[in-house]
Amino acid sequence: MKRLVFLGPPGAGKGTFAGLFAERFGTVHISTGDILRAEIKAGSRLGIAARQCVDSGELVPDEVIVGIVDHRLGEPDVAGHGFILDGFPRTVRQAELLEEALKTCGWELDAVVLFAADRDLLIRRLTARRLCQGCGKVYNVLYDPPCAEGICHCGEPLYQRPDDSRETALGRLEVYQRQTSPLIDFYRSRGLLKTVDSAGEKSAVMAGLCRVLGVE
Ligand code: AP5
Numbered sequence: 001m002k003r004l005v006f007l008g009p010p011g012a013g014k015g016t017f018a019g020l021f022a023e024r025f026g027t028v029h030i031s032t033g034d035i036l037r038a039e040i041k042a043g044s045r046l047g048i049a050a051r052q053c054v055d056s057g058e059l060v061p062d063e064v065i066v067g068i069v070d071h072r073l074g075e076p077d078v079a080g081h082g083f084i085l086d087g088f089p090r091t092v093r094q095a096e097l098l099e100e101a102l103k104t105c106g107w108e109l110d111a112v113v114l115f116a117a118d119r120d121l122l123i124r125r126l127t128a129r130r131l132c133q134g135c136g137k138v139y140n141v142l143y144d145p146p147c148a149e150g151i152c153h154c155g156e157p158l159y160q161r162p163d164d165s166r167e168t169a170l171g172r173l174e175v176y177q178r179q180t181s182p183l184i185d186f187y188r189s190r191g192l193l194k195t196v197d198s199a200g201e202k203s204a205v206m207a208g209l210c211r212v213l214g215v216e
Contacts, residue, residue: 009117011125123169
């Protein structure tokens with residue numbers, strides 16, 4: 001059972017490989033971005049409050065996001081199967097609060113995986129990403145296109161995340177540099193950081209991920 005954080009810039013593949021790893025090893029995948037988008041779709045109070053930050057690529061306030069993660073970590077599947085935190089923490093403050101929350105449960109992180117790719121590739125991936133309005137499956141018109149243009153295999157239409165426009169994606173990369181990249185040193189200093197080159201094909205990236213985590 002693993003307790004992991006997946007770190008890296010937008011488009012590096014955190015969500016893709018958290019999903020594949022969870023499917024293969026049964027670890028619980030917790031994506032703060034997916035939770036926020038679901039709240040926005042449901043029109044909840046949290047969703048209404050978070051919408052402007054998410055659509056513009058700015059970070060949601062630390063206290064809001066930490067509350068969401070705390071609650072999710074308390075659910076029984078996490079205790080039994082471990083977790084992958086995808087997109088959290090994103091600031092040093094969030095990382096400190098996560099440490100406190102884990103300590104309260106008597107848990108520790110096993111590793112923090114940094115997914116690394118160059119900026120041009122990240123922008124290409126983000127602007128080509130499409131999601132299904134129905135089942136939520138993620139496609140990429142350049143690297144993983146649907147069989148029928150604009151339509152998921154489940155028959156529902158695909159859409160582009162508002163924050164995947166080129167302009168907002170560039171802004172998100174700046175937010176990452178400014179607010180999230182300090183976590184690389186934060187976790188390196190704790191001996192937890194593992195780096196995976198995420199520029200290759202999915203099978204190669206998955207193999208690299210399994211190698212750094214020592215799993216088959
Ligand atoms: P979030 O949803 O977490 O967005 P992100 O971190 O910017 O990450 P992405 O989903 O864009 O990228 P990814 O690395 O998961 O890439 P993916 O695997 O999809 O957050 C959205 C917003 O919510 C934030 O901007 C913020 O407002 C808010 N938020 C969330 N968490 C927060 C927090 N902790 N604090 C405050 N605010 C928070 O891959 C991208 C594309 O590339 C896909 O199409 C995929 O198919 C393709 N791809 C990936 N890898 C490969 C490969 N190896 N080969 C071919 N194609 C690939």
